[in-house]
Amino acid sequence: MGRRNVLIEGGSGTGKTAVCEELARRGYQAIHGDRELAYRGDPKTGEPVGNVTGLAVHDHHLWRVDKVRALVADHSEPVTFFCGGSRNVLQFIHLFDAVFVLDVDTATLIRRLDSRPEEEWGGRGRDAERDLILHLHRTRADVPAGGIAIDSTASVAYVVDEILALSDTAGNSAR
Template structure:
């Protein structure tokens, strides 16, 4: 099975892309949900949100490991970004990074309706800091970077082609 990770910092469109892939009939999972991720004690005592002081958002390793162990035919698309995602890098056939300008990211986080993360000014500031500090790390391990401002249909099509070409 091909496993494609769609990643990026908060507000770039990961969840929207993977939801659309699922709507199109693909096996697609958003790992940035409580079913697949959880708040754990942060190694440095800080976290991405004031609502979870001293905590960090991490993938539930046992569940993600089981999900990625599927060796059937086809393609699995997953989206997410977490502090411990690097331990799974070798399980992905390809990694797609979505990136958008900071101003648009701030607008999306402030006005999003799918979850409350990023609406708090401290969360927004931390997310914008992650754009500068975490996004370059994601870029260094990505196989493809896409402009998250592209229309959704175009992004999804490009990700489908990327997976097909692997």
Template structure:
């Protein structure tokens, strides 16, 4: 089974791409959901290393649920989308990591106009996302085998992604 991680900052299109993959019949899981993620309190030294979403709370993957998902051999290809501070723990289990990216101006507009998620509607949330683009996205770029600029039409993003998957051994 091939395991593919789609990651990137809020507003880059992770959820949109994962919904399109699911609509095409692929096993596609948005890990930025209550089933696979949870709020945790960030305290002490750890709070200096992360940028909490809400006060001292951050949205992180439920490690047991993600591990169960990655261990289940019920499909040829599994697509997982999301971003969380603790996701690098799982990088070795993915066959391919793809960074979805977009320019800051596109991200801001997407956050402003999206209707499927309320995150990014407040000015402090937009500021956090833009800060993460500067601080975290470069690290994701280094971890990713590929990057797709999501300014192109959704059909092209998905076609590019599927070509990448097919080229993987």
């Protein structure tokens, strides 16, 4: 979709959805990967799987690699931002011109998780999921190495401004 393609990654609760929504509000092409590209699949083969429940949902959260490739190949927009996380990111990370990894301190993460409704991953009352999120936050085992770290404890507007400046797209006009 973009002549430049940017991946915005990060652990659960770091602000990927908010950043995606702010980019779209500003007129940029923003793909919410967790809504538009995700499916439950076998992390080794990529084959779709059914009836995955509990904490296993996390390990089976994949993006459709063929769709990512097709979107990256479409150069109708000056820049496209892909926002979200997937367990198969290493299969397509090389397609991106820039990769940003959102990060927050533990207190901010807990506050954000506390504000999630109970039906959302890691939301209120979902203690096992919250424990997993906090473990992954501590170990950084869930985010790709080598991305540009962005402290996303600041306002969403500030975080997006920083991403735009660092990705060299601030001067490009939105749609």
